[in-house]
Amino acid sequence: MTTPLLKIYKKMKWLPFGNWLFSKAVCRKAPYFGSIKPTITQLEPGVCMATIPKRKAVFNHIGTIHAIAQCNLAELCAGVMVDATVPYKTHRWIPKGMTVQYLKKAETDISAEAKITLPRQWLDKEDLIVPVEVFDAHGTKVFHADINMYVTKR
Incomplete structure (x- = not known):
């Protein structure tokens, strides 16, 4: 069963700038994510990948991507992936908590991947x-998050 969000993504990804347009639509629904200017680059059941550019608005005092911007990217990936995966007619979900590890300075654009095992x-x-892994442009893991999503029957 394909979720409504996944149906929209599959239609939009083929358009010129489709991933960017889809990402804008997600940020319109959840406006806080717009602050990091994400682009969702892949979405399928069990997987979501997204990127954010290194830019001044997400810098910390030492000129790297701020820890909370990385948390926002991780929560975006996890939430979009769960929304595209959980059977929407029978279940619902909400974030319950997050445990994070800052592993290295994020000195470049970063990309994140949220992935769970299916079926x-x-x-x-x-x-x-x-689990969400965040990498810099060189492929170095800079951040890890375990996001607890509370899933219940409707």
């Missing part, structure tokens, strides 16, 4: 831990 059985009142 899986969806339960009621389940804590789904979504």
Whole structure:
């Protein structure tokens, strides 16, 4: 069963600037994510990848990408992936918590990947831990998050 969000992504990704347009639509629905200017580059059940550019608006005092901007990117990837994966007719979800590790300075554009193993059985009142890896432009892992998504039956 394809979720509404995944249907929209599949239609838009083929358009010129489709990933950018889709990302703008997601940020319109959840405006806070717009502050990091993300581009969702891949979305399928169990996987979401996105990037953000290194720019002054997301810098910290030492000129690297701020820790909270990295948290926002991780939460965006996890949330979009879960929304595209959880069977929307029978279940719903909400973020419950996040544990993060700052591994290296993020000195370039960064990309994130949220990924879970499928297929899986969806339960009621389940804590789904979504791992998110964030890499710099050189492929070095700079950040890791485990995001707890609370999944319940409707």
